[in-house]
Amino acid sequence: MKSRESKPNGFLEVSIWRGAEEGAFQHFQVPRRESQTVLDVVTYIQRHLDPTLAYRFACRVGVCGSCAMKVNGIARWTCRTHVSAVATTGPLEIAPLDHLPRLRDLVCDMGPFFEKWKQARGAFVPGAVPETGFAAIDPDSPARRQVEAGIECIGCGICYSECDTVAWRPEYLGPAALNRAWTLQNDERDGAHRKRLQAVAGDAGCHACHNQLSCNERCPKKLSPAAAIAGLKRASAVAALKGRL
Amino acid sequence: MNRARLETWLWLINRGSALLLVPLVAAHLAGMILAVRGGLSASEILERTRDNLLLAAFYGAFLLLAGLHGALGLRGFLAETLGWRSKSVDTAAAVLASLLVILGGRALWALYHAA
Numbered sequence: 001m002k003s004r005e006s007k008p009n010g011f012l013e014v015s016i017w018r019g020a021e022e023g024a025f026q027h028f029q030v031p032r033r034e035s036q037t038v039l040d041v042v043t044y045i046q047r048h049l050d051p052t053l054a055y056r057f058a059c060r061v062g063v064c065g066s067c068a069m070k071v072n073g074i075a076r077w078t079c080r081t082h083v084s085a086v087a088t089t090g091p092l093e094i095a096p097l098d099h100l101p102r103l104r105d106l107v108c109d110m111g112p113f114f115e116k117w118k119q120a121r122g123a124f125v126p127g128a129v130p131e132t133g134f135a136a137i138d139p140d141s142p143a144r145r146q147v148e149a150g151i152e153c154i155g156c157g158i159c160y161s162e163c164d165t166v167a168w169r170p171e172y173l174g175p176a177a178l179n180r181a182w183t184l185q186n187d188e189r190d191g192a193h194r195k196r197l198q199a200v201a202g203d204a205g206c207h208a209c210h211n212q213l214s215c216n217e218r219c220p221k222k223l224s225p226a227a228a229i230a231g232l233k234r235a236s237a238v239a240a241l242k243g244r245l
Numbered sequence: 246m247n248r249a250r251l252e253t254w255l256w257l258i259n260r261g262s263a264l265l266l267v268p269l270v271a272a273h274l275a276g277m278i279l280a281v282r283g284g285l286s287a288s289e290i291l292e293r294t295r296d297n298l299l300l301a302a303f304y305g306a307f308l309l310l311a312g313l314h315g316a317l318g319l320r321g322f323l324a325e326t327l328g329w330r331s332k333s334v335d336t337a338a339a340v341l342a343s344l345l346v347i348l349g350g351r352a353l354w355a356l357y358h359a360a
């Protein structure tokens with residue numbers, strides 16, 4: 001079978017984190033190719049140089065959010081990150097995401113990340129069923145537009161890894177969980193608005209955010225978790241002033 | 246009071262006090278510059294502050310807002326920098342706010358009742 005890979009054009013110097021919390025970077029040389037992604041580089045190493053390398057990926061097209069890693073110090077979705085965009089001449093350093101327990105090599109435990117989605121009541125709770133039997137949602141309504149702005153989150157954990165507030169306050173719910181909560185607060189069908197607001201307005205919730213906007217800057221889907229967090233701040237403030245929090 | 250309500254009120258107080266302090270700080274700085282450039286002595290300044298209810302109200306509000314804003318800011322700093330996040334940090338912040346207001350209040354009282 002004829003290979004579809006382009007001809008190599010020199011070699012890339014690649015450092016990859018090996019180990020768990022304790023470990024070190026291991027160096028590899030990988031053939032540099034045209035249109036090569038960072039995930040291609042990791043896959044090449046695992047298939048040709050060291051089959052014991054552990055990493056995660058699934059869809060390879062930016063849908064599943066499982067291949068997020070730190071590339072040259074910045075968290076990125078590796079399947080959609082071209083090597084040419086992050087390492088034009090210099091070496092490539094690949095490490096697991098920050099703020100999550102490192103399990104092995106490039107794999108971190110996403111459990112704490114999704115646990116915070118639960119703490120933020122990130123699950124839809126059916127409200128009262130309308131008399132018509134279904135809720136007619138106007139796609140142009142302000143609330144639906146707020147949902148639209150945040151619903152495409154793929155749960156990759158990049159915003160969580162890049163958030164300084166998570167670093168300073170490890171129990172902070174984080175941008176992704178709060179973004180999810182805000183989409184549900186704007187879902188007219190949901191019946192847990194008050195409880196969710198109570199869940200996200202505590203000392204590890206939306207008010208802990210410093211508006212540094214790293215989440216917006218790094219989100220590969222170009223979402224604005226900071227806007228969602230600002231929305232939660234406003235909503236909780238209004239609820240507190242009305243005595244409904 | 247549940248934690249969410251408490252945190253939201255503290256956030257509102259912190260942001261609200263910052264908003265109100267902006268014009269007060271500007272007026273305070275302008276007053277200081279005018280007094281210094283005008284060449285007023287300490288006794289001449291005290292003559293103007295004595296029995297001046299308007300000035301006392303201005304600095305009373307300034308003091309209260311600065312005490313609240315400073316203590317709440319320090320509370321966040323302690324939580325994030327030193328990891329002090331138990332309820333005792335709330336008590337420490339309340340003590341600090343009270344101290345600032347009491348000590349500042351003494352100074353204000355001295356200006357109002359200057360001999």
